[in-house]
Amino acid sequence: MNRRVKKNLFLAVCWFSAAVCASLLLFLLSVIVWKGAQAINLGFLTSDSRKFGSEGGIFYQITGSILLITGAAFVSFPVALGTALYKSEYIRSNTLQRFSNILIYGLNGVPSIIFGIFGLIFFINILHVNISWSVGSIILAIMIIPTNVLAAYQSMNSIPKIYRESALALGLDRWQVTVRVVIPQGINGAITGLLIGLARALGETAPIMFIATAFSGIQLPGSLFEPVLSLPTHILVLSQQATNSKTLENAWGASLILILLVFVCSLSALFIRIKFKTMGQR
Template identity: 60%
Template sequence: MSRKLQNNLFYASVGIAVLICSLILLFLFGIIIWNGLPAISLDFLTNSSTEFGASGGIVYQISGSILLVIFSALICLPLALGTAIFKSEYLKNEKAHKWINTLIYSLNGVPSIIFGIFGLIFFVNLLNMGISWFVGSIILSMMILPTVTLSAYQSINSIPTVYRETSSALGLNKWQVICHVLLPQGFSGAITGLLIGIARAIGETAPIMFIATAFSGVQLPSSFVEPVLTLPTHILALTQQATNPAALQNAWGASLVLVMLVVIFSISALFIRLRHQTISKR
């Protein structure tokens, strides 16, 4: 009986843990949706902001954020795939593997504000590039590099050896095996990692607020060295004028849009992962 009781107690406690986790998420989403939904309208999504965001919409904030993460993805993907292929296919030395892992995890552990300061000192001050969205993309790509690299590595490394052997036995060179067998099969893993990375990058404020963004008065950039508006920095600016109810309302609205973008990226990552699993299971 006591064993059964223990069992039930254990079951109850892990169940409660799950419940608390879900409630936190529901609570957060609930509040954001409850407060943000009244601010959302077609005008809000398609107009530019006026009065430092207290009125008008957030179209340039949305476009700026998306521009930043798309370019960071483009910069990140080849680096991550290259590292993953090297690590999975060429690196045999186990010590070197451990070192690279340590480096990747360390990069993942760097606080985001440090990336911001680094960008400010290196790109803005030292290289004199000024406030530029492209620098922001570079910094964000550095931030998501570990996530994408590990995800790509796992998906390439989990391809059964027999595929490598079969294609080599047909007379394919190593790079042909990589291009024709490993990359096509490992690509969806890399894309999954990329979407998770993007979902994280799009919400980052600290790394880009000194180097890539302006708080208002900017539209679409026409060159690589112009600032953009982004959702997280816009929310930050609006919260600072929280005494104005219109600004606060718009802050909730912008938050809801941001969360929706993150959800879209995360769900697409989930779908690609599910599709990939069904392929590799067969």
């Protein structure tokens, strides 16, 4: 086989792989948009679900999901930012860096159902907390911390050393360098990581279904310790009642809304990444 044939064959394999990947996504999206669009109207978006989801809309499921990820963002962001700063500015030993990476990647690899079971055992059985959205937010936050930490750390790590040294050479101490140089430049990476994490958290069912969500009979929670409705749980339950065609249509509608919310998070992350490049990327 000569070089030109090899090159063309390699290109063809690459193109085929990319085409398979893209067409899977397009197929999935087209089905969801096609089926879901039939269910969506203003009433579907603004009304409460009735008769176990076969009638009404998903207003409280949307607000519930947004509430869950907002809570997760507030818990996850400071912890992730602190961890990324510690890794980037304070850990000098390579061994410790490797060890912290193992822990972070390990946390990232834990299956989501395990987080759900952990939340159930720890918060509900041991601490005797009610099934509540705040517990769901904490569990989702723990789940997205690795994504958040790694994005923030990479962003901070890409700041050239000369910026830190120039600030140090002016007499600033390490904390001042962190506040004046590292955080302003690394914050966009942390926000990008947070949004990517939230996009993932939005679609998670397993970690929250035992500890944070209910299927019906509630609206907005009145306190931290009340359950919420959420889109993934709603879709799960509706699809289990697939005998009713109207219910199934509503499940597709809810899926489309969920996908759109995930898209909003992902596109915001992309926008922030492009708009606010760090010093090292300029």
